[in-house]
Amino acid sequence: MATKPTRREVLSLFRSLMRTAREFTDYNIREYTKRRTVDAFRHNRKLSDPAEVAAAFADGKSQLGVAKRQAVVYSLYAPSIKSVMEM
Amino acid sequence: MASVSANFVCSRTSVRLPNQLWQMITSKSLRLATVGWGRTPGFPRLSSSRFQISCAAKKETVDKVCEIVRKQLALPADKEITPQTTFTDLGADSLDTVEIVMGLEEEFDITVQEDNQDNISCIQEAADLIEQLVANKS
Numbered sequence: 458m459a460t461k462p463t464r465r466e467v468l469s470l471f472r473s474l475m476r477t478a479r480e481f482t483d484y485n486i487r488e489y490t491k492r493r494t495v496d497a498f499r500h501n502r503k504l505s506d507p508a509e510v511a512a513a514f515a516d517g518k519s520q521l522g523v524a525k526r527q528a529v530v531y532s533l534y535a536p537s538i539k540s541v542m543e544m
Numbered sequence: 545m546a547s548v549s550a551n552f553v554c555s556r557t558s559v560r561l562p563n564q565l566w567q568m569i570t571s572k573s574l575r576l577a578t579v580g581w582g583r584t585p586g587f588p589r590l591s592s593s594r595f596q597i598s599c600a601a602k603k604e605t606v607d608k609v610c611e612i613v614r615k616q617l618a619l620p621a622d623k624e625i626t627p628q629t630t631f632t633d634l635g636a637d638s639l640d641t642v643e644i645v646m647g648l649e650e651e652f653d654i655t656v657q658e659d660n661q662d663n664i665s666c667i668q669e670a671a672d673l674i675e676q677l678v679a680n681k682s
Contacts, residue, residue: 468642469658475646498639 461507462514470517471498477521480528484540490524606671612647613667616640627668645670652678 462470471494478490501513610625617634619625625634631641641664645656648670654677664670 464638468638471639471642472646472658472661475642479650495639495643502637502639 461510467498467514470514470521474517474521474524477524477528480532482532482535484542486527486531602671602675605674606667608651609648609667609671609674612651613644616644616647625667627671628666630666632665648674654678654681 474494475491478487478494481487481490497517501510504510504513606627613619613631613634613636614623614625617636617640619634623634631644636644642661645661645664648654649656652674654674656673656677660673664673
């Protein structure tokens with residue numbers, strides 16, 4: 458199985474997820490992505506078992522892939538008016 | 545060579561600073577920039593891109609950073625934040641630090657690289673890095 462990710466890798470994944478969240482054109486999805494990554498990383502903060510940590514990390518990476526693809530797809534259908542929350 | 549504060553402009557002719565004013569300038573920790581008297585055509589340049597004596601970042605930048613940190617860490621309003629406070633002092637872990645840097649990126653419209661990110665430990669350093677990136681961008 459995968460080896461335990463280092464602290465840098467975990468933080469790098471966190472940063473990538475936050476950066477990908479910024480690329481969404483839809484306000485709701487953007488906020489959700491940010492909220493969800495923060496919640497998930499905080500929830501898993503205290504994990505100590507290397508297998509669990511590696512599993513959570515792999516899960517995060519696959520979610521990052523999903524988010525990136527979806528960001529591209531959503532940008533094709535970007536809304537022309539801003540959401541009221543952004544004004 | 546004379547030191548002037550950011551808000552105080554001296555004319556080129558020799559002016560004796562009143563004692564009060566001199567004390568104000570030297571006592572407060574304002575941003576000081578050294579100005580060459582003989583070079584510029586009568587108007588001292590106040591840009592801080594040359595000599596940075598004390599704090600290198602502008603006060604507004606430091607204030608904005610403090611504001612973002614405060615909001616991110618949900619600090620009570622009476623908690624004192626100085627430019628030298630480190631993030632760990634305020635109870636932030638590494639995830640919080642990344643979030644703070646993200647907030648700063650968004651606020652100032654800059655991109656912080658990975659290796660720069662690791663060096664930021666206190667508010668002053670964050671403000672300095674922001675200034676540097678903004679200057680590089682423009």
